Amino acid sequence: MRAAGTPMSSVADVARVAARGEAGAPALGVRALSLDHPGGRRALDAVDIAVCRGERVAIIGPSGAGKTSLLRILAVAQRPSEGALEVLGADPWALGAPARRALRRRVGLIHQAPPLPPRQRVVTAVLAGRLGAWSLARSLVSLAYPLDLAGARAALARLDLAERLFDRCDRLSGGQAQRVGIARVLYQRPEVILADEPVSSLDPALANHAVGVLVSEAIERHITLVASLHAVDLALAHFPRIIGLRDGKVLFDLPTERIEDTMLEALYAQEGFAPTQHGRALELSAQRLRGMAQ
Amino acid sequence: MTAVGLAAARDPAALPRLGLAALALLLLWPGLRITEFNPAVLVDPGNAATMGRFLSQFVPPALAPDFLLLVARATIETLAIATLGTALAFIIAFPLSLMTSQSLSLSAIGPSRDAALRRALRYPWRLILIVLRAIPELVWALLFVRAVGLGPTAGVLALAITYGGMLGKVYAEIYESGSNRPARALMEGGAGRLQAYLYGLLPAALPELVSYTIYRWECAVRASVIMGFVGAGGLGQQLELSMRMLNGAEASTILITFLLLVLLADGLSALFRRMLA
Numbered sequence: 001m002r003a004a005g006t007p008m009s010s011v012a013d014v015a016r017v018a019a020r021g022e023a024g025a026p027a028l029g030v031r032a033l034s035l036d037h038p039g040g041r042r043a044l045d046a047v048d049i050a051v052c053r054g055e056r057v058a059i060i061g062p063s064g065a066g067k068t069s070l071l072r073i074l075a076v077a078q079r080p081s082e083g084a085l086e087v088l089g090a091d092p093w094a095l096g097a098p099a100r101r102a103l104r105r106r107v108g109l110i111h112q113a114p115p116l117p118p119r120q121r122v123v124t125a126v127l128a129g130r131l132g133a134w135s136l137a138r139s140l141v142s143l144a145y146p147l148d149l150a151g152a153r154a155a156l157a158r159l160d161l162a163e164r165l166f167d168r169c170d171r172l173s174g175g176q177a178q179r180v181g182i183a184r185v186l187y188q189r190p191e192v193i194l195a196d197e198p199v200s201s202l203d204p205a206l207a208n209h210a211v212g213v214l215v216s217e218a219i220e221r222h223i224t225l226v227a228s229l230h231a232v233d234l235a236l237a238h239f240p241r242i243i244g245l246r247d248g249k250v251l252f253d254l255p256t257e258r259i260e261d262t263m264l265e266a267l268y269a270q271e272g273f274a275p276t277q278h279g280r281a282l283e284l285s286a287q288r289l290r291g292m293a294q
Numbered sequence: 295m296t297a298v299g300l301a302a303a304r305d306p307a308a309l310p311r312l313g314l315a316a317l318a319l320l321l322l323w324p325g326l327r328i329t330e331f332n333p334a335v336l337v338d339p340g341n342a343a344t345m346g347r348f349l350s351q352f353v354p355p356a357l358a359p360d361f362l363l364l365v366a367r368a369t370i371e372t373l374a375i376a377t378l379g380t381a382l383a384f385i386i387a388f389p390l391s392l393m394t395s396q397s398l399s400l401s402a403i404g405p406s407r408d409a410a411l412r413r414a415l416r417y418p419w420r421l422i423l424i425v426l427r428a429i430p431e432l433v434w435a436l437l438f439v440r441a442v443g444l445g446p447t448a449g450v451l452a453l454a455i456t457y458g459g460m461l462g463k464v465y466a467e468i469y470e471s472g473s474n475r476p477a478r479a480l481m482e483g484g485a486g487r488l489q490a491y492l493y494g495l496l497p498a499a500l501p502e503l504v505s506y507t508i509y510r511w512e513c514a515v516r517a518s519v520i521m522g523f524v525g526a527g528g529l530g531q532q533l534e535l536s537m538r539m540l541n542g543a544e545a546s547t548i549l550i551t552f553l554l555l556v557l558l559a560d561g562l563s564a565l566f567r568r569m570l571a
Contacts, residue, residue: 077482079404093407097400105484115479117497128493132484139489188483
């Protein structure tokens, strides 16, 4: 574990820490990574990022910057067009199918729109997080009678949803469904949590709480957390390292202390309108925002 | 708004729709010619008299106790053929539907390098489904009557094969018609195909699967009647005897029994759907 208050963030820093030994062993790495969508549009363009085990990183940037694509690639859900990818010490697409499946269960992806079947009960949706670790027989039995009620309830309780355990997923509000999606990945207990706009449907107070839960999970279990966030204030308040992504390129990759207002302005500039946050115009003051959630 | 702006605001799908409608009408015309469709022959005096005499016997239906007993026994046989045939069809269809469905493809995630190969490997299973349902159950029944002799066994086997093909195809289509995001997300998290099916696809697909299977059972009841005409047992065999002897009263009793069976199937389907809702 690295000491608090010594952010190691730029690629050079990461390399230095990695050389020092186990604490900084790389969890995720991409080099010269590009992704072309079938239509020919380039979603990611020569991206270089290295994330050490136990590190917490926020990805910010305007809509369409490639945040979701990057997270899906790191989650082994999307194969990059070019470049090198390393997830927990392996190149996922060089592995055989069974090994790739084994790797996938060590990585948890929180989707912006939670992929919950509408007629399923919340308890089943949360327990589904650990399917990768369960045998088929256990999965079948648990479908008839939920085998780990306590575990599902505990995961939901962290997001104040324990009382919705036996409700159907289509009875949940958008924000509740999003929190069930987070609870599922907490229950999965992966070594890497990737979160794609995990709090986009939550009100500011709940969003702050939910990001806090993810961060404390990462700290307690010494696991890696990479989250893309629309809310710049949350990113600056909760994460020691920020990556700014724009047009598929890394604009900056710095410790939070070194983020300047001008960088944020450049990141969100030329969109035709001022960036907003929770409905009001966003004041891109890194100094002010950093203090907000603390 | 300028004229150019207005022109661009026209629904671009309108023209293709109009074209498709015209094409459908154009295709119906040769159909009418080829089938020599002419309702006038029904009111031809000679034909009308024969029909009228037969139909006039329909009221009252035959209610003699020993005939009713015969109909009851044939009804039970028909239900047994339909139920067993559909159950065997399900056993054939279920694994084939999983094999052919694109929604449960692990290689489509990424997509991995062998995705095209995997896709091609699914095709032979699809071909099996096509072969199974391409030959009508009546033809299978004729074949099996030759092979296993007159009686319900031939009907059960014929239904199992044809309906296996139909159920398998429609099951796979039901999986693909809904959102495959839940199942896909589970596979991306390391779940296997069957696990993803159980936890990601089945919840949304179940009501449709149940209602389609019950509808197919209803069709099987009707099909077993038709197969009865070629000697595959059940109510159809009785109906064929009564029709051949132009006994309208007996035919009427049997047709009323059909009606009740279809009503029963309809009620069952509604009941299951309500239980699942």
